[in-house]
Amino acid sequence: MAVTSEPVLAIDVGGTRMKGSVVDAAGRELHGCTRPTPRADGPDAVVEAVVAFAADLTARAGGVAAAGIVVPGIVDEDSGTAVLSANLGWRDLPMRSVLEARLGVPLAFGQDVRAGGLAEVRLGAARGARDALFVPIGTGIGAAVVLDGRPVSGSGFAGEIGHLVVDAGGAACGCGLRGCLETVASAPAVARRYAARTGRATPVPEIAAAAGRGDDPAAVAVWAEAVDALAGVFATCATLLGPEIVVVGGGLAESGALLLDPLRAALDGRLSFQRRPRVVRAALGDRAGALGAGLMARERLQAGVGSAR
Amino acid sequence: MAVTSEPVLAIDVGGTRMKGSVVDAAGRELHGCTRPTPRADGPDAVVEAVVAFAADLTARAGGVAAAGIVVPGIVDEDSGTAVLSANLGWRDLPMRSVLEARLGVPLAFGQDVRAGGLAEVRLGAARGARDALFVPIGTGIGAAVVLDGRPVSGSGFAGEIGHLVVDAGGAACGCGLRGCLETVASAPAVARRYAARTGRATPVPEIAAAAGRGDDPAAVAVWAEAVDALAGVFATCATLLGPEIVVVGGGLAESGALLLDPLRAALDGRLSFQRRPRVVRAALGDRAGALGAGLMARERLQAGVGSAR
Incomplete structure (x- = not known):
C-alpha cells in the first residue's frame, strides 16, 4: 500500500537524551539525531x-x-498512557492522544524496553524467535517478555525483572523493597558493592576484567554474585515462561563473554526439565528502543487508527 | 454458522481418571461421565x-x-504434541494427529492446566480478566499464565510454577532440583512437613484448621511456610507479568479463607509499585480442565482446521 511506503518517525525518550530517527519502509534510517531531555524543567x-x-x-x-x-517506566500501550515514568516526571498522562493531536499523524506510544525487545526479535539477536526475553542491564534492569512474537504488557506492569527479590533482607532498593535484582546486578550496584569491599571507585568493565582474570578476590566475588542473581532470575523466567532465548543488552552486556559465559553455566545448573534458553548478547545496542518505535509506528499504520500496537 | 451449533466433545485425561463431557454451543453439559485411566497398562x-x-x-x-x-505435563498446543506427560507415560507423541485420525473430527489437543485457566477466564472466577494466573494446588502445583485473554504455552514449557525454587538447598524435588515450591506448598508437602514435626499423619484440611485456630505450633509453622512460599511466587509473577487476578484452585484451595486470607496479606507485603492482583478461589473446581477442553474444541471449529487453539 502506498501509505506504508512513506517514512515514519521514531523517538526513544530517555531520562537524559532523546534519540530520533526517520525510517523508510525497508527499515533504513534516513536521518537520525539526538537531543537532550529537559528533565529538570519539569x-x-x-x-x-x-x-x-x-x-x-x-x-x-x-x-x-x-x-x-x-519512554521509560510503566507504560500502558493499549490505552496509550504513561502510567508512571519517574525519569520524565510523567504520571497517568494520556500521552498517545496528547502527542497524536500535536503531531497530526497516527502515533504508537509505548515503553522503551518492550520496543527494544520487539526490535531484537524482528531485526536483532532474537530474530525469528517466538518466545524470548530481552534484558537490558544498565543503571536499572528491565525486561521485555516476548511471547508468540509480541512483547506482553500487563497493562504496563509486565517485565519488571529488576525488582524480583534475589536477596531477601538485602540492600534497600529505590522501589521500597529489599534485595531486588537491581541492588545486586545493575551496573551501579556492581560498582557500589565492589567499592564497599575495597574502598575503590572502579569502572564496571575493570571489575569484570579483574573477575575474568581471577586475580582480585573482591572482583571475583562481586561479579559472581551479580551473575548468580541474574542466573536465578533467568531460571525463574525459563520455568514460568519457557523462552527459547534470552537477549542480554545494556552496558553490562558490553563485558561480553566475561558476563555471558559464567551466566550460561550458572543458568544451566539451575534448570532441570525446563527448556534451556540460549543466552546471547543484544545486537542493536542503544538503537533498539528507537528501532522498535519505528516498527510500532509502521504497525500502527498497517493496523489503522484503531490499534496502537 | 450451523456447524458451531452442534455439540462438541471434551475429555480431561488425568493420571487416574478421565473426565468426559458433551457440551452444546451454549456451553451446557449435555452428558458427562468419568472412567479410570489405565495408566498401569502402558x-x-x-x-x-x-x-x-x-x-x-x-x-x-x-x-x-x-x-x-x-492431558497433564508438557504439551505443545501448536504442534499438538505431548512432549512429556509422565502421568500417562507419553513422551514426544503427536497426539493431535493420532487422535484426530482415530476420532474423525477436528481436534484441539492441549494441557489440562492451561485449559483450566482458559475456562476460569471465560466462565469462572477470572471472567472478564485479560491478564490472569490460574494456580491449581494439589499433588503438584501448576499454573496457566493468561495474557491478553489467552493462556501462553512457551511451546509447552510455560507455567511450571511448582518448580520455582523457594528454598535454595531445601528438600529434593522429583524434578531433580531442591526446594521447589512443590516441596513446600503442595498438599503432600504440607502433610509430610507436618508429619516430620509431629510424627502424626494428618489430613491437610485438619492442618489448615489447626493453623487457623493457632493452637498447634507445628500446624501454624508448616502452614505459614506454605503460604509464604506461595506469596513469594505470586509476587514474582506480579513483578514479571502484572496479572490483575490470581485464581487459586485444586485441593488446597478448599481451605478457603484459611489459605487465601494469609496469602493475600503475605503477597501484599512483598509488593511495592507492582499491580496488586486480586487473589480469589477458583470457581469451576475439577471441571475446569474439561470445560476448557470444550472451549478449545469450539475454537478449533471456529478457526477451521488450520489452528489447534
Whole structure:
C-alpha cells in the first residue's frame, strides 16, 4: 500500500537524551539525531521538547506517515498512557492522544524496553524467535517478555525483572523493597558493592576484567554474585515462561563473554526439565528502543487508527 | 454458522481418571461421565482408552462437531504434541494427529492446566480478566499464565510454577532440583512437613484448621511456610507479568479463607509499585480442565482446521 511506503518517525525518550530517527519502509534510517531531555524543567517541558523534536525531524523528512514514541517506566500501550515514568516526571498522562493531536499523524506510544525487545526479535539477536526475553542491564534492569512474537504488557506492569527479590533482607532498593535484582546486578550496584569491599571507585568493565582474570578476590566475588542473581532470575523466567532465548543488552552486556559465559553455566545448573534458553548478547545496542518505535509506528499504520500496537 | 451449533466433545485425561463431557454451543453439559485411566497398562493402552471413551461419548451424543482433549505435563498446543506427560507415560507423541485420525473430527489437543485457566477466564472466577494466573494446588502445583485473554504455552514449557525454587538447598524435588515450591506448598508437602514435626499423619484440611485456630505450633509453622512460599511466587509473577487476578484452585484451595486470607496479606507485603492482583478461589473446581477442553474444541471449529487453539 502506498501509505506504508512513506517514512515514519521514531523517538526513544530517555531520562537524559532523546534519540530520533526517520525510517523508510525497508527499515533504513534516513536521518537520525539526538537531543537532550529537559528533565529538570519539569514534565510539561519534556512534552514540549518531544513535540519540537518530532516537528523538526518531520520537517527534515518532508513529512512522515506515522510516529512511534517510546519512554521509560510503566507504560500502558493499549490505552496509550504513561502510567508512571519517574525519569520524565510523567504520571497517568494520556500521552498517545496528547502527542497524536500535536503531531497530526497516527502515533504508537509505548515503553522503551518492550520496543527494544520487539526490535531484537524482528531485526536483532532474537530474530525469528517466538518466545524470548530481552534484558537490558544498565543503571536499572528491565525486561521485555516476548511471547508468540509480541512483547506482553500487563497493562504496563509486565517485565519488571529488576525488582524480583534475589536477596531477601538485602540492600534497600529505590522501589521500597529489599534485595531486588537491581541492588545486586545493575551496573551501579556492581560498582557500589565492589567499592564497599575495597574502598575503590572502579569502572564496571575493570571489575569484570579483574573477575575474568581471577586475580582480585573482591572482583571475583562481586561479579559472581551479580551473575548468580541474574542466573536465578533467568531460571525463574525459563520455568514460568519457557523462552527459547534470552537477549542480554545494556552496558553490562558490553563485558561480553566475561558476563555471558559464567551466566550460561550458572543458568544451566539451575534448570532441570525446563527448556534451556540460549543466552546471547543484544545486537542493536542503544538503537533498539528507537528501532522498535519505528516498527510500532509502521504497525500502527498497517493496523489503522484503531490499534496502537 | 450451523456447524458451531452442534455439540462438541471434551475429555480431561488425568493420571487416574478421565473426565468426559458433551457440551452444546451454549456451553451446557449435555452428558458427562468419568472412567479410570489405565495408566498401569502402558502408554498405548491410555491412547486406546481415550479413543474408546471418545467413541462412546460421541455415540451417546449422536455425533459431535469437534473434540477437545487435554492431558497433564508438557504439551505443545501448536504442534499438538505431548512432549512429556509422565502421568500417562507419553513422551514426544503427536497426539493431535493420532487422535484426530482415530476420532474423525477436528481436534484441539492441549494441557489440562492451561485449559483450566482458559475456562476460569471465560466462565469462572477470572471472567472478564485479560491478564490472569490460574494456580491449581494439589499433588503438584501448576499454573496457566493468561495474557491478553489467552493462556501462553512457551511451546509447552510455560507455567511450571511448582518448580520455582523457594528454598535454595531445601528438600529434593522429583524434578531433580531442591526446594521447589512443590516441596513446600503442595498438599503432600504440607502433610509430610507436618508429619516430620509431629510424627502424626494428618489430613491437610485438619492442618489448615489447626493453623487457623493457632493452637498447634507445628500446624501454624508448616502452614505459614506454605503460604509464604506461595506469596513469594505470586509476587514474582506480579513483578514479571502484572496479572490483575490470581485464581487459586485444586485441593488446597478448599481451605478457603484459611489459605487465601494469609496469602493475600503475605503477597501484599512483598509488593511495592507492582499491580496488586486480586487473589480469589477458583470457581469451576475439577471441571475446569474439561470445560476448557470444550472451549478449545469450539475454537478449533471456529478457526477451521488450520489452528489447534
